[in-house]
Amino acid sequence: MKGWFNRLKDGLSRSSTKLKSGVGGLLTKRKLDDETLEALEEVLIASDLGVSCAAKLAQALANKRFGTEVPELEARAVLAEAAAEILAPVAKPFTVDGAHKPHVALVCGVNGSGKTTTIGKMAKQLGDDGLSVMIAACDTFRAAAVEQLAKWAERAGCPMVSGAPGADAAGLAFEALEKAKAEGVDVLMIDTAGRLHNKTGLMEELQKMVRVLKKLDPAAPHDCLLVLEATVGQNAHNQVETFKEMVDVSGLIMTKLDGAAKGGVVVALAERFGLPMHAVGVGEALEDLRPFDAHVFARSLMGLED
Ligand SMILES: Nc1nc2c(ncn2[C@@H]2O[C@H](COP(=O)(O)OP(=O)(O)OP(=O)(O)O)[C@@H](O)[C@H]2O)c(=O)[nH]1
C-alpha cells in the first residue's frame, strides 16, 4: 500500500499541477518584481486560495527573495511553508472526550458532500482505536440512505440505529442517544440528510435535532461536524457560513480533494474561519480519509515531496 503522503499527493495532483504550471510559468528566467508578485497572487487566487491568503503567500516569497531570480522549486517550497503556517492552527484531529458517554458527533453538510461515507470511515477508524461506536441513521429523508449506512456499519462492525423511512429525524436521534447511553457506548455518530441552504424545513430539522439531544445531555452534541466537498471550491465559504448560522459547527472535514483542482480552498477556509480541519478525504476507500496535517497538506498542494 502506498503511504498516506503519496495518496494525498496523488489526490491533490489536479490542484498541484495547476499551481505548478502557474508558478513555474511566472518565474522562469526573471527576477522577482512587483509585476511577477501580482501575477503570482492571481495564480494563487485562481487556485482557490482566496485574496487574503494569496497576498500572504506572495509576501512570504517577496520577503525572502525580492529582486532575485528564484528557482521554481524553491519558490514552491516557500509558498508551501507560508501555507502550512496558515494551516497549522486548524490541524486538529477529531478527538473523543472520554468524559462524555457517549461523545455525540452530529454530522451535517449539503447533499452528496460525503457525510455518510465519512461517518463509515470514521466509525471504522475509531473502532480500530479501541472505542465503541454507534451510528444513528437520521437521514430519514432519502430512502437508500439507511441501506448505504448499514453497509458501512457492517464494515466498521458497529451497531446502527435506524427508523422507518420518513420518520422524525430528531425523534430518532433522541432514541439513539438513549440507547447509546444505556449501552455505555463511547461515540455516537449521527448521520443527517443532505440539505441545501434554501430548504428551510431541513435546516430547522437540524436545529430540532440539537434541541432534542440536549434533553438527554445538555452538552450534546459535543461535536457538530460539517462535511464539505472540495469540488465546490469557493462555494465552501457559503456553506460554512450557512451552517454556522444554524448550528454550532465545531469542525470541518473536506472530502473529494481527489476530484478537483480546488484544494487551495482549504487554506482559504482556515484563514477565514479558523475552524478545526479534522480530516481530509482523497477517495472512496476506507483508508482515503485521514487526519489533517498542515505540513503534509501544504507540501502536497504545492506538488512537493515530503
Ligand atoms: N472521490 C471521492 N469520492 C468520495 C469521497 N468521499 C465521498 N465520496 C463519494 O461521494 C459520494 C457521496 O457520498 P455520501 O457519503 O453518500 O454523501 P452524503 O453527504 O452522505 O450524501 P447525501 O446523504 O445524499 O446528502 C459517494 O459516492 C462517495 O463514495 C472522497 O474523498 N473522494
Ligand SMILES: [Mg+2]
Ligand atoms: Mg448520506
